[in-house]
Amino acid sequence: MEPQNQHPTEDGSNKAAGSSANMLRRKSCTRWIPTTDHIRILKELFYNKGVRSPTIEQTQRICLQLKWYGKIEFKNVYFWFVNQRAREKKKKRSTSDVHVPMQRSGLVGDDNVTNWKHEDQWGTMAVMDP
Amino acid sequence: MEPQNQHPTEDGSNKAAGSSANMLRRKSCTRWIPTTDHIRILKELFYNKGVRSPTIEQTQRICLQLKWYGKIEFKNVYFWFVNQRAREKKKKRSTSDVHVPMQRSGLVGDDNVTNWKHEDQWGTMAVMDP
DNA sequence: GCTGTATGAATGAAGG
DNA sequence: CCTTCATTCATACAGC
Numbered sequence: 001m002e003p004q005n006q007h008p009t010e011d012g013s014n015k016a017a018g019s020s021a022n023m024l025r026r027k028s029c030t031r032w033i034p035t036t037d038h039i040r041i042l043k044e045l046f047y048n049k050g051v052r053s054p055t056i057e058q059t060q061r062i063c064l065q066l067k068w069y070g071k072i073e074f075k076n077v078y079f080w081f082v083n084q085r086a087r088e089k090k091k092k093r094s095t096s097d098v099h100v101p102m103q104r105s106g107l108v109g110d111d112n113v114t115n116w117k118h119e120d121q122w123g124t125m126a127v128m129d130p
Numbered sequence: 131m132e133p134q135n136q137h138p139t140e141d142g143s144n145k146a147a148g149s150s151a152n153m154l155r156r157k158s159c160t161r162w163i164p165t166t167d168h169i170r171i172l173k174e175l176f177y178n179k180g181v182r183s184p185t186i187e188q189t190q191r192i193c194l195q196l197k198w199y200g201k202i203e204f205k206n207v208y209f210w211f212v213n214q215r216a217r218e219k220k221k222k223r224s225t226s227d228v229h230v231p232m233q234r235s236g237l238v239g240d241d242n243v244t245n246w247k248h249e250d251q252w253g254t255m256a257v258m259d260p
Numbered sequence: 261g262c263t264g265t266a267t268g269a270a271t272g273a274a275g276g
Numbered sequence: 277c278c279t280t281c282a283t284t285c286a287t288a289c290a291g292c
Contacts, residue, residue, distance in 0.1 A: 031272055032272065
């Protein structure tokens with residue numbers, strides 16, 4: 001995946017947002033912006049270590065570890081795993097077959113709609129590069 | 131204003147675009163560019179048929195139908211509906227600009243922005259027991 | 261050519 | 277768990 005540069009400043013230097021009149025119109029800077037280290041470690045856990053549904057204690061420990069790399073809270077880790085699981089599953093479901101009546105059957109030879117490779121339907125959906 | 135002319139090659143020869151030498155493929159095709167047929171059908175579904183949040187299976191069927199009109203993937207259909215909902219809502223909210231300024235009555239001490247369901251880390255949410 | 265706008269894509273957060 | 281919302285980034289296209 002190439003356009004992974006979602007976050008501009010991701011070096012854990014989340015400065016005090018909103019403390020002064022620094023950012024105009026930035027009232028909703030509340031959301032956690034993971035650092036690259038955060039992402040790297042979380043994906044390592046999820047994909048390589050097979051940590052898919054960490055327990056509370058595990059989540060707390062992970063959170064504690066990640067805090068060294070930047071500001072992070074428990075719920076951030078929790079939601080990250082929830083979302084990762086959900087999106088993995090959705091990707092899987094999206095690629096499963098669906099029974100649809102093929103209309104215009106037999107006439108498709110004229111137009112090569114099925115020219116492009118089948119390819120995975122979700123392609124690159126925010127998962128790690130295996 | 132609104133550049134509603136979202137047709138890369140709109141003259142019915144979309145399908146033929148893949149037969150001969152394709153357009154230059156820099157890496158991967160950047161992002162999905164819907165054809166006018168795609169847009170027409172999607173809007174027909176959204177506005178006339180009232181399809182606002184199709185299920186996964188509905189999305190798969192819609193995607194398969196739309197594939198006849200040009201290259202499209204599951205996630206394109208999925209994101210299209212997500213974005214359409216979000217932007218319809220935003221537009222509506224912005225148009226009928228009444229916007230009551232969230233009167234908060236000042237009685238309750240506004241403690242934290244992160245008003246998560248569970249103030250302390252797990253409190254009541256510990257329901258996952260595998 | 262750059263700049264503004266519309267829109268595809270991504271993801272944190274939450275609801276149910 | 278599954279679905280949805282909100283916000284943001286990225287990019288194609290139009291007008292200047």
